[in-house]
Amino acid sequence: MVCGEETDAHLFLQCSYSIWVLEQLLGPLGVHANFNQTWTSFLLDIDRLHDKVQKTIALLAIQIYTCHLWRERNTKAHDNGISRPSRLLQGIKMDLRARLASSTWIRPGSDY
Ligand SMILES: [Zn+2]
Numbered sequence: 001m002v003c004g005e006e007t008d009a010h011l012f013l014q015c016s017y018s019i020w021v022l023e024q025l026l027g028p029l030g031v032h033a034n035f036n037q038t039w040t041s042f043l044l045d046i047d048r049l050h051d052k053v054q055k056t057i058a059l060l061a062i063q064i065y066t067c068h069l070w071r072e073r074n075t076k077a078h079d080n081g082i083s084r085p086s087r088l089l090q091g092i093k094m095d096l097r098a099r100l101a102s103s104t105w106i107r108p109g110s111d112y
Helices: 008-014 016-029 039-047 052-077 085-101
Strands: none
Touching: 008 016, 008 039, 008 052, 016 052, 016 085, 039 052, 052 085
C-alpha cells in the first residue's frame, strides 16, 4: 500500500504495510496463513480452519481489516498521508472488540 501497487493481492496481502497489520491481527488468533498467494486463495485457507470459533473471529477480523485498509488506501489516494500501521491495527482491533462484545459466542480468555 505504501508503494502504490494496486492489485488486490498486493494491497490486502503482500504489501509490507498490510503484512505487518495482518500478522499482528491474526497471530494472536493462532492463524498463521500463507500471504504469498491470491486474495481468494488466502480467504479459502481461512475458511478451511477447523476450529469454528477461530474461523469466525478470523473472518470477522479480515472483514474489518479490509474496510479499514481500503479507507486508508482512499485517504492516501487523496494525498492525505498514511497512518502508521500500528494506528491502523488499533482501529481494527477496536472495531473487532466492539463486534465481539455484541456477540454471544466469544471464547472465554480470548485476547480479543
Ligand atoms: Zn506495497
